[in-house]
Amino acid sequence: MNEDFFKLIEQYDTITIFGHIYPDGDCYGSEIGLRETLRHFYPNKKIYALGSGFKRRPKDFPGMDEVDDETIKNSLAIIVDLAGLDRLEDKRATTALALAKVDHHIFQQAFGVVDIVKEDYVSATLILAEMLIDHFGYVPKSAAGPLLLGLITDSGRFLYQPIDSKTLITAAKLAECGASFKEIYDVLYLVEEKSLRFKGYIFLNYLKHPSGIAYMVLSKEKLAEFGYDSNSAAGFVNSIASIEGMKVWVFFTEGQDGIVRVELRSSGFPVQPIAVHFGGGGHLCASGCRLDKLEKYQEVIDYIAQEIEKGE
Template sequence: MKLEIIQAIEKYDTIILHRHVRPDEDAYGSQMGLHAIIEKNYPHKKVYKTGQHDPSLNYLGHPQEVADAIYEGALVIVTDTANQERIDDQRYTKGDFLIKIDHHPNDDAYGDIFWVDTDASSCSEMIYELFEFGKEQAGWALNEVAARYLFAGIVGDTGRFKYPSATEKTFKTASHLVQFDFDRDALFDGMYELSHGLLQLQGYMYQNFTMNEDGAAYIKLPIDILEKYNVTASETSALVASLGNVQGIKAWAIFVEEATQIRVRIRSKGLVINTIAKNFRGGGHPFASGATIYDWNESADLIQQLQAVCKS
């Protein structure tokens, strides 16, 4: 599969890279890391990275504006996106050939070819694996720009290497990436420094979350609470792991109200919770998933399912 991907990259002169909506470090890391690798090794090709920018990721990079006409005859590669409905910029079907590279469960096997590895810690780790293969097969080289993106994606998706998804292979990959000359201190500052409002909201979460005797916990963040602390819904992603520090917790859900929906982030310490997410218009990894509800009344059903998983 990696050989087919490299052959497709070599075949097309125009390549457009997509990733998922509501991007995180791995979405940017895999998309922009691959962008940097292709630019480094094929400077004559036109390579684009599209999608709506999230200001919380300003420290990492920015996508580009891509005109409709550019899709004609182009290769389109989607990274870190399990389902077609979550692909940012729905023009991904407008190209000549479509490739999916992802590490989530392959519930939606879209694309002319797809490479899915659920054992990978992150899609960024997969992109590094693709580079290693390209190095052997086509003489690919890596630069500090690509290394920085891929390292950020791996760190972000492994929770600074704390999650079970971080394997020996993950640490070996990271050890290769840190040999490149990028500013790790500045990168970590961008990833983990919190605004005054986020720190206050974190305090609110610790004071107001609910947890039962089975270790099932949740916190609801309605719009008025977000406005009180001057925090946007997307910025709350920085706090998703906060409740994991609570003694006795097994799984938790964070409900974040937006203008037209309620975003739900679900996490666990070893319990499979992506089955719950799939029941509420979502999905993801077994221990880290997301869902969407449209009414606070639905939250009761989701909480009940979360409690049942913890109890069992």
């Protein structure tokens, strides 16, 4: 399958790379890592990474591209870190001459001439880094940093499962290619003063369900008080991670449009089926979905409690 991927790339002069809505470090790192490597080894091809990118990255890490509709229509579109087209950030990808996919989420939808899904990999950047290094022997420094960034963020600094020897070996290979752990950590884990205040509020106000659920419900007004929006606040879900006696932790953050972003996490209990039940998806122990109003949060909590009780 990996060789089919590179054979497909050989066939196109223009390649566009896309990711999911609200791109995280893994989405950004996958897009940029792939773009920079292909530009390095195919200097005559036109290769672009599209989307809104990831703000919490070192200043010298490459940025995203902007292209017109015609460029996309005449390209091979490679979609990374995305299980289903419903979460595609730039919908123009579907107008391309052909699609390819590289993803690590639980399978949701088949698409693409080449469809690479490896659910036992902690990040899409891990899949791509392994593929690119195996095929070319190395990746340029401009790709190594973003690829390592994605691997670090999606693994939670190598905390979340699945972490195995290939994860650590690939991280070491990226370091050999010029990626710097310190450079990435210095940016990712720099703490803003407002985040300390926000975490303080979370620690004092999170709720618990007797079945073993810790959760936080944040209205758009409360988020505005602390200077956050729904998407940036959702990243604080692991502030209430691994509390003794809690099997699942959930964040509900309301957007200005009233749409609620729901982030579900656990240290072992399968939350992905719960996210799917509410129209979302993701990983077995890290998933998300959306609600059309904040008042519906109780439906999610009740459903999780029901599923926990079934498993006991």
